[in-house]
Amino acid sequence: MRRLGQSLRIGVAANGLSLVKTGRLFGSAPLALAEQPLDLFAPDALAPGLRMLFSDLPLAGWPVTVVLADELLRLWQVTPPPGATRPADLEAAAALRFQHLFGASPLDWRISADWHAGSPFLAAAAPKVLLDQLTAAASEHRFHLVEVAPQFVAALNQWRRERRPGAWFGQVHGGVLTLAAYEGRALAAVRTAVVPPGAVRDWLEAHVGREALRVGVERPERLQLCGAAPSSWASSPGRLRFACSLLETLDDGWSDLARLARTGSAA
Numbered sequence: 001m002r003r004l005g006q007s008l009r010i011g012v013a014a015n016g017l018s019l020v021k022t023g024r025l026f027g028s029a030p031l032a033l034a035e036q037p038l039d040l041f042a043p044d045a046l047a048p049g050l051r052m053l054f055s056d057l058p059l060a061g062w063p064v065t066v067v068l069a070d071e072l073l074r075l076w077q078v079t080p081p082p083g084a085t086r087p088a089d090l091e092a093a094a095a096l097r098f099q100h101l102f103g104a105s106p107l108d109w110r111i112s113a114d115w116h117a118g119s120p121f122l123a124a125a126a127p128k129v130l131l132d133q134l135t136a137a138a139s140e141h142r143f144h145l146v147e148v149a150p151q152f153v154a155a156l157n158q159w160r161r162e163r164r165p166g167a168w169f170g171q172v173h174g175g176v177l178t179l180a181a182y183e184g185r186a187l188a189a190v191r192t193a194v195v196p197p198g199a200v201r202d203w204l205e206a207h208v209g210r211e212a213l214r215v216g217v218e219r220p221e222r223l224q225l226c227g228a229a230p231s232s233w234a235s236s237p238g239r240l241r242f243a244c245s246l247l248e249t250l251d252d253g254w255s256d257l258a259r260l261a262r263t264g265s266a267a
Contacts, residue, residue, distance in 0.1 A: 008033075008062050008143070010053075011151075011261030012130075013069035013174065014040045017053045018257035022265045030265055032258040033057065040072070046133045050141070060142040065149065066134055067263050070171075070178055073150050074109070074125040075190045076101050084117045091115075094123045122187060124150045152178045152190070154264030155226050159247055166221035168208070172229040174256060177207070179223075181215045189215040204233050205241050227263075228256060 006028070011018040016037040022030045036053040038045050078094045094113055095106040110131055113123035131148060138145040155171045163169055169180040172195065181189045191211050196203060204223075212219045219242060225233065226247040235243045254262065 006062075007146075008059065008064045009261040009265060010050075010064060010066045011069070011257055011259075011263075012040070012046075012066060012072065012134075013257060013260055014071050015174075016257050017049055018255070018261040019053055019057070020258055020261040020265070022262070030262050032254065032261075035255065035257050046130070047137065047140075050137050054141060062143045063146045064138070064143045065147045065264070066145065067149050067151050067154055067261055068126060068130075069174060069260055070150060070152050070192065071174060071176065072126065072130065074098065074102055075150065075152060075178070075192070076123055077120050077187065077189050078113065078123050079120045080117050087115065090117060090121075098123070098125055119186060120188075122153070122190060124153060126150070149264060151260055151263050152180075156180065158264045159224070159226055162247060163224060164222055168220040168223050170223055170225045170229070172225060172227040173260060179208070179211060181211060181217055182220070183217045188217050191215070199230070201233050201244070204244065208242065227259065 006021060006023045009020045009022060011020070016035060018035045019033045020030050021033055022028070034053050034055065034057070036049050038049040040046060076097060078097050080090055081093050084090055084093065090113070091111070094111050098106045098109070098111065106125065108128055109125035110128050111123055111125045114121045126148065134145060134148060151173060152171055156169060159169065165185070168182055171178045175195050176192055177195050178190065178192045180187055181191060193207060208223060209219055222243040222245065224245050224247055228250060229246050231246065231250070233244050234246050
């Protein structure tokens with residue numbers, strides 16, 4: 001039975017699905033309800049996977065947010081063309097940049113962005129076939145699909161009040177580190193990299209240094225990380241290149257899939 005202020009969140013990753021219940025009232029803590037392993041890239045895997053995830057849970061009438069793992073998406077920075085004033089100009093610039101970076105036609109992807117004509121902005125693209133399947137699932141199970149969010153964008157919004165001046169922001173999920181590099185207050189680039197098994201703080205420092213050179217900005221004063229970041233990456237005596245703070249701990253009993261669904265939740 002749904003209570004006032006409660007909603008559901010579905011996490012969709014390449015290796016599985018998760019379902020989390022959240023509530024905005026009375027200090028309700030998120031509750032992990034179910035997980036379903038699957039190979040999302042197998043033919044027609046999503047629909048039966050969602051049916052097994054929901055099982056006997058009555059979803060009719062529930063508001064649902066879907067959080068997509070970043071390995072299913074494309075994230076990139078767009079510089080608006082000089083003199084751009086119309087939304088169509090910004091959309092064309094995002095599509096051209098997408099094709100240049102990823103070597104694929106944007107026609108099979110749905111692009112969304114924090115559109116801005118006066119400064120570079122972050123764009124994200126999700127496969128249209130995946131979004132169509134989620135819309136079909138909402139119709140089949142009669143829930144209200146209120147939002148489909150990239151995990152990294154959801155994390156950026158979730159932790160925006162915690163971000164400190166001069167800091168880069170990062171997320172670790174599924175063995176991948178995604179970094180938002182800043183120049184002052186402006187987002188300069190979004191970069192992703194696979195984290196080697198057993199990566200220690202020295203690897204992190206070298207990686208951040210390389211990314212700063214590639215983007216053409218100064219090394220950050222601080223790196224703030226959320227998600228499944230190793231505790232050894234946190235600042236320790238003698239580490240002077242930059243400070244590193246972990247916004248989350250991994251001892252809360254949440255799996256990677258459940259953490260994915262929870263990303264962006266205010267509860």
